[in-house]
Amino acid sequence: MNQQFGGDWTQQKIEIVVSYARAYLTIMNKxxxxRTLYFDGFAGSGSISKEESEIDTVKGTAIRILEIDSPKTFDMYYFVEKNGAYKKDLEATIKSDFSIRNAFVVNEDCNKKLIDLAKFLKKERDFRVLAFIDPYGMVVKWSSIQALSGLGVDLWILVPTGIGVGRLLKNDGNISDGWYSKLEDFLGIKRGEIKERFYKEVSMQDLFGADITLHYKESNSIQKIHALYKERLSTVFRFVSDAFVLRNSQNSIMYHFVMATNNEAALKIANHIVKPKYKL
Ligand SMILES: C[S@@+](CC[C@H](N)C(=O)[O-])C[C@H]1O[C@@H](n2cnc3c(N)ncnc32)[C@H](O)[C@@H]1O
Structure with missing residues (x-):
């Protein structure tokens, strides 16, 4: 079962992670x-359809990463996929084509598995992890990211700045309690701070002299969401890379794709990969 291809940016995202993985394994070989672990929190089925038909397909990131064998493979692969059918497909491909890899596929929620990963790394101190978090929308809770604090993880994360957070931050500031709690879970900050960051409050009197308060959304809000998430990541990791910006066919920003790490050399590699080849 193939997943739908989102456009050129789907391919660019895959190429960024694969390029980084190659550089990562080259360094870790020394x-x-x-021990190296590839952790994929939203692994997919292993293939992505370019068209409605299932004929024109590309390999998903999971398969592209499993294919890397020079200068070394990862010592362990851990794939998380919440959709049971996709999980089975990925598992079947691994069984038929990559049976010699030390790979696990689990049918779980990525948030739970990020917490488990953190617990695992606190016990198994010799593991170094390349993690890829590729969700649709605002599925990743801030608490799951925070759990990785102080651990040997290089985290590539797709941040839904335009299609997720940007859509919930309505222009008139009239945001339901449900949406505020979604924003709080995702950003790890409280409603008051979210309001302060993204809205200007203007008090005035209406035509009949009654006091009213109007809310105006700050301009450039998608860039501000990116800056805020980067700031949040910087409370967990020492470094956060420049972003690769993913836009739809109307040129609107959908996601910012960044890498967070505690390792300065890793930061330099990520910035190098993101910048020259893929800058939009
Ligand atoms: C953008 S696709 C992943 C594509 C994949 N990274 C690739 O390059 O081939 C997101 C995947 O995450 C799965 N998913 C959605 N919510 C999830 C969750 N909470 N935990 C784990 N997987 C989830 C979906 O079923 C879907 O297959």
């Missing part, structure tokens, strides 16, 4: 004291 440090045999560390």
């Amino acid at each position: 440090y045999p004291q560390f």
